[in-house]
Amino acid sequence: MPRGKFTNHKGRNRRFTNPEELEEERRREEQQKKWRQKRGESSSEESEDEAAGDKKISEGSEDSDSETEDSDEDDGKAKGVSNLIEIENPNRVQKKTKKISNLNAADLDSKPQLSRREREEIEKQKAQxxxxxLHAEGKTEQARADLARLAIIKQQREEAKKRREAEIKEKENAVKEKTAQVKKALGKK
Structure with a gap:
């Protein structure tokens, strides 16, 4: 069987821990806890866990179940300096439940915090x-330019209207003169 990079561990023998080994490990951990307590490094949480663990051990020292429970509790505790270093992962924040009595009325009435983009969007809408x-009141530069253009256009349209009316009158007069000349030429009065 090759012992290379890709090996399969399924065919190997299983190794079970002896009850004596478990008992020895438990004793060693108890000695370490006592040593820590003497030095004052134990926190209040660890001392509470230790007291609960000691009660469980004293109640059922004959049962092997209590030994497995102690070993499970010890695995959950921080070892080394990891209990001294507090790391907060923002992706793993656990939500804390809040009581209604603890909530302030000010917290409920306060506006929700907006993100930078939302604030900018609101400011942009207000500015627009x-x-x-101001544009409707005619106080902006663009409004003044628009009003000036409108005045020029109105004036041009009025002039064009006057020209058209004058042309129409001239045509009517020319038609009347022509009909008058035709009637005179025919001898009609």
């Missing part, structure tokens, strides 16, 4: 509404 209001 303000500009539209």
């Amino acid at each position: 509404a303000h500009y539209q209001k």
